[in-house]
Amino acid sequence: MQVHKYDVVIVGAGGAGMRAAIESGQRARTAVLTKLYPTRSHTGAAQGGMCAALANVEEDNWEWHTFDTVKGGDYLVDQDAAEVMAKEAIDAVLDLEKMGLPFNRTPEGRIDQRRFGGHTRDHGKAPVRRACYAADRTGHMILQTLYQNCVKHNVEFYNEYYVLDLLIVEEDAVREDGTAYKQKRVAGVVSYDLASGELHVFQAKAVIFATGGAGKVFKTTSNAHTLTGDGMGIAFRRGIPLEDMEFFQFHPTGLAGLGILLSEAARGEGAILRNSEGERFMERYAPTIKDLAPRDIVARSMANEVREGRGAGPNKDYVLLDLTHLEPAHIDAKLPDITEFARTYLGVEPYTEPVPVYPTAHYAMGGVPTNIKGEVLQDNDTIIPGLYAAGEVACVSVHGSNRLGTNSLLDINVFGKRSGINAAEYAKTADYVELPENPANETIALLDSVRNASGTERIASIRADLQETMDTNMQVFRTADSIAKALSDIEALRERYRNISIQDKGKRFNLDLLEAVELGFLLDLAQVMTVAALHRKESRGGHYREDFPNRDDANWMKHTMLYKDDAAETEGIKGLRFGTKPVAFTRYEPMERKY
Amino acid sequence: MSASTVEPASKVELPASVGGGGEIPTFDITLRVRRYNPEVSEESHWDEYQLTMYGTDRVLDALHKVKWELDGSLSFRRSCAHGVCGSDAMRINGRNRLACKTLLKDLDTSKPITVEPIKGLPVEKDLIVDMEPFFQSYREIMPFLISKGHAPTKERLQSAEDRERFDDTTKCILCAACTSSCPVFWTDGQYFGPAAIVNAHRFIFDSRDDAGDMRLEILNDKEGVWRCRTVFNCTEACPRGIQVTKAISEVKQAILARQF
Ligand SMILES: Cc1cc2nc3c(=O)[nH]c(=O)nc-3n(C[C@H](O)[C@H](O)[C@H](O)COP(=O)(O)OP(=O)(O)OC[C@H]3O[C@@H](n4cnc5c(N)ncnc54)[C@H](O)[C@@H]3O)c2cc1C
Ligand code: SF4
Ligand code: FES
Numbered sequence: 040m041q042v043h044k045y046d047v048v049i050v051g052a053g054g055a056g057m058r059a060a061i062e063s064g065q066r067a068r069t070a071v072l073t074k075l076y077p078t079r080s081h082t083g084a085a086q087g088g089m090c091a092a093l094a095n096v097e098e099d100n101w102e103w104h105t106f107d108t109v110k111g112g113d114y115l116v117d118q119d120a121a122e123v124m125a126k127e128a129i130d131a132v133l134d135l136e137k138m139g140l141p142f143n144r145t146p147e148g149r150i151d152q153r154r155f156g157g158h159t160r161d162h163g164k165a166p167v168r169r170a171c172y173a174a175d176r177t178g179h180m181i182l183q184t185l186y187q188n189c190v191k192h193n194v195e196f197y198n199e200y201y202v203l204d205l206l207i208v209e210e211d212a213v214r215e216d217g218t219a220y221k222q223k224r225v226a227g228v229v230s231y232d233l234a235s236g237e238l239h240v241f242q243a244k245a246v247i248f249a250t251g252g253a254g255k256v257f258k259t260t261s262n263a264h265t266l267t268g269d270g271m272g273i274a275f276r277r278g279i280p281l282e283d284m285e286f287f288q289f290h291p292t293g294l295a296g297l298g299i300l301l302s303e304a305a306r307g308e309g310a311i312l313r314n315s316e317g318e319r320f321m322e323r324y325a326p327t328i329k330d331l332a333p334r335d336i337v338a339r340s341m342a343n344e345v346r347e348g349r350g351a352g353p354n355k356d357y358v359l360l361d362l363t364h365l366e367p368a369h370i371d372a373k374l375p376d377i378t379e380f381a382r383t384y385l386g387v388e389p390y391t392e393p394v395p396v397y398p399t400a401h402y403a404m405g406g407v408p409t410n411i412k413g414e415v416l417q418d419n420d421t422i423i424p425g426l427y428a429a430g431e432v433a434c435v436s437v438h439g440s441n442r443l444g445t446n447s448l449l450d451i452n453v454f455g456k457r458s459g460i461n462a463a464e465y466a467k468t469a470d471y472v473e474l475p476e477n478p479a480n481e482t483i484a485l486l487d488s489v490r491n492a493s494g495t496e497r498i499a500s501i502r503a504d505l506q507e508t509m510d511t512n513m514q515v516f517r518t519a520d521s522i523a524k525a526l527s528d529i530e531a532l533r534e535r536y537r538n539i540s541i542q543d544k545g546k547r548f549n550l551d552l553l554e555a556v557e558l559g560f561l562l563d564l565a566q567v568m569t570v571a572a573l574h575r576k577e578s579r580g581g582h583y584r585e586d587f588p589n590r591d592d593a594n595w596m597k598h599t600m601l602y603k604d605d606a607a608e609t610e611g612i613k614g615l616r617f618g619t620k621p622v623a624f625t626r627y628e629p630m631e632r633k634y
Numbered sequence: 635m636s637a638s639t640v641e642p643a644s645k646v647e648l649p650a651s652v653g654g655g656g657e658i659p660t661f662d663i664t665l666r667v668r669r670y671n672p673e674v675s676e677e678s679h680w681d682e683y684q685l686t687m688y689g690t691d692r693v694l695d696a697l698h699k700v701k702w703e704l705d706g707s708l709s710f711r712r713s714c715a716h717g718v719c720g721s722d723a724m725r726i727n728g729r730n731r732l733a734c735k736t737l738l739k740d741l742d743t744s745k746p747i748t749v750e751p752i753k754g755l756p757v758e759k760d761l762i763v764d765m766e767p768f769f770q771s772y773r774e775i776m777p778f779l780i781s782k783g784h785a786p787t788k789e790r791l792q793s794a795e796d797r798e799r800f801d802d803t804t805k806c807i808l809c810a811a812c813t814s815s816c817p818v819f820w821t822d823g824q825y826f827g828p829a830a831i832v833n834a835h836r837f838i839f840d841s842r843d844d845a846g847d848m849r850l851e852i853l854n855d856k857e858g859v860w861r862c863r864t865v866f867n868c869t870e871a872c873p874r875g876i877q878v879t880k881a882i883s884e885v886k887q888a889i890l891a892r893q894f
Contacts, residue, residue, distance in 0.1 A: 076765065078808050079711075079719040136789040139779025141797060141804050141840070148791035173804070179718060180804065187778040234758065263713040296690070299716045309642070317646040351648070364642045380716060383735060384690065393648070499702030542706035545673045548759045551706035
């Protein structure tokens with residue numbers, strides 16, 4: 040086992056991790072650990088755009104953007120954080136342009152902007168063009184540009200290093216009001232080098248988690264195979280709460296049966312949804328902004344069309360995205376990649392035929408709680424000095440119960456940058472926390488338990504069953520019964536997980552071993568999501584309870600915080616402690632969310 | 635400006651054929667995979683698997699089926715599963731392609747489908763190769779915008795035409811399919827290879843960049859663009875449809891033009 044020492048260790052090299060690295064790397068000795076080569080990160084799959092009120096093509100301002108974000112998130116957004124993000128959006132886009140990002144341009148040579156769901160002028164009056172973009176590969180261009188700048192600044196990467204544990208020590212401390220508590224402090228991380236199978240301990244003054252999402256909890260998803268929620272899982276196991284995990288976004292337009300995303304940019308450019316009767320059904324559900332309503336509303340409307348028998352196709356189980364009224368040249372210029380996905384994977388020609396689509400699990404609104412500096416919280420008001428999180432793994436919360444399209448590429452840039460600066464500044468004055476004795480012991484035990492397991496269950500079969508029950512019971516429509524079913528299935532799967540075995544017992548590139556570890560994270564997170572969903576007896580944003588179809592501000596205008604705690608029990612599940620956290624308000628009073 | 639050319643109708647008649655569909659057919663395939671694990675043996679060998687697959691399945695699905703149901707030790711990289719991350723370039727029936735973008739039904743399923751690691755980079759295990767030499771060449775061409783003068787307070791202006799000039803080469807996902815299909819690269823690992831040149835092109839022809847001359851200098855090296863024999867393997871291999879050979883020849887021309 041090797042031990043390395045850095046000022047700052049960043050876990051993850053997607054948009055958030057590399058944006059942080061560019062800042063931190065210029066201020067402090069920084070290492071980036073990533074389980075994928077940086078350019079393989081799923082930020083590269085993002086298509087549609089990154090929003091900022093540049094007002095390059097029409098009147099706009101950051102205050103309208105803040106409002107849209109708060110309303111889009113069904114008022115569960117922390118408004119101070121949304122304000123920071125909307126204000127800093129403008130520099131975030133300009134920073135990227137200066138780093139070389141090839142944005143599409145207006146005839147005047149400025150950064151072009153287009154429409155996206157839920158982004159409006161003057162508090163909901165009409166759609167506004169706020170999304171900056173590079174064709175339909177904006178995320179690809181962001182990821183490439185950030186990597187290019189990491190190369191420029193000689194950022195040190197440890198590629199294909201899987202971080203499997205966060206080293207935390209606890210100290211006795213006393214609050215201002217005199218109560219005693221345990222203060223967590225970060226000492227470093229433990230990682231597994233895929234190529235050699237060796238463990239490496241990284242001691243660091245500051246650690247930034249930027250490990251992305253957890254979409255592989257579901258079967259139909261736009262997320263990569265590698266998005267297994269490792270960062271959330273690791274933090275949770277170390278006693279850090281997870282916030283708002285019941286809120287998962289289902290993107291309306293996944294390729295039917297596959298989940299591959301067709302960006303909302305398609306609808307931004309004029310595509311519309313139709314049911315089997317050829318009807319533009321969004322006119323009924325959101326009369327003002329129709330197909331450009333926020334994702335949760337569109338996804339539910341689609342699922343409802345299918346449920347009521349107006350689904351298209353032989354099994355009537357999807358609806359149609361119609362681009363046929365758009366000029367092929369326009370499609371080629373603005374949406375080349377996604378139309379190619381339709382051709383390659385479904386054999387459908389979008390110029391002339393509507394494309395089969397259905398909601399796909401897309402984005403985790405919840406995650407590791409942080410404040411607006413990116414500092415991770417161990418409870419509602421206590422930060423863990425030196426520990427930061429940014430990007431999809433984190434919950435600031437700027438997305439509340441439903442994220443607006445183009446706000447995540449923004450989030451990773453704004454809060455990635457903030458975390459990078461703050462972590463490096465912190466490291467300048469802080470001391471190392473002493474590593475615990477035998478820091479890798481728990482990781483060794485975890486890996487040995489998987490490697491030496493001699494059960495009869497296959498990883499893939501447990502994972503497939505998990506994804507199946509989550510799709511069936513925890514998707515856009517939920518009830519107490521469906522959620523309880525998912526929860527009992529998950530309990531059974533956790534039992535089966537104790538009886539696994541893997542075939543690859545070697546040291547080199549043992550992905551069999553790591554898939555088993557990743558499944559462990561997925562099972563933990565599925566349990567947390569489900570318990571949180573069962574607990575929240577209202578409908579808000581991405582969480583829709585048919586047995587409680589209305590938003591209930593009196594009882595539920597608060598964030599969920601779930602802690603791992605062996606002494607506690609929540610919704611009949613041992614080992615989970617439930618808590619809540621107030622929502623931060625600045626200027627927007629909750630209103631009914633109508634579009 | 636609304637993007638649509640006509641306001642779409644609230645209701646249209648849909649032809650009965652819409653959405654394709656019907657039952658997805660299944661078929662049987664034989665997958666032949668070149669296996670190598672130096673922990674077990676210095677020799678590589680072929681393993682064959684009989685699989686029943688669906689009409690919408692890709693080569694990646696077949697590999698997953700083997701790994702998940704038959705032999706967990708089969709090792710390959712993959713992430714996005716839809717051709718945007720560049721993890722899974724491999725030699726499929728002798729041609730470099732992304733496993734996640736190659737539909738089985740588009741291959742001849744009456745014969746065994748062969749899968750091997752890409753050539754020219756050291757094999758680490760099964761389909762996994764050492765990517766370090768590939769990224770080393772990439773880093774050497776200074777793959778980042780270098781712009782002299784003061785940065786403007788807002789964005790730099792760039793006309794839509796200037797932006798279009800290097801559009802094709804911005805699509806690169808660094809999958810190495812091109813470089814590892816190049817016979818020159820197979821025999822001379824020092825050659826920069828097409829991918830590095832594509833990424834140099836992306837900056838050389840960006841109107842905002844001021845370091846084109848430096849990059850042209852680097853590529854004028856004996857291991858640079860002049861080693862290209864215009865075999866076109868790279869263009870055929872590129873899963874992003876980039877006109878790789880064209881980009882290389884534009885760089886060659888830029889070097890010649892500069893020498894006048
Ligand atoms: C198909 C698709 C399209 C999208 N389009 C848009 C859009 O148009 N606009 C928008 O705003 N948002 C969009 N999103 C959302 C947005 O792209 C993501 O939320 C965002 O890119 C996440 O960035 P990230 O840096 O947090 O994580 P990622 O880019 O996923 O990076 C995660 C990183 O963590 C590393 N990692 C993970 N686990 C470990 C571990 N255990 N050890 C070490 N490293 C680890 C990985 O290697 C990777 O480098 C889209 C998402 C998808 C899936
Ligand atoms: S040019 Fe094409 S084939 Fe070559 S690395 Fe880039 S995407 Fe892959
Ligand atoms: S898995 Fe990402 S390109 Fe194939």
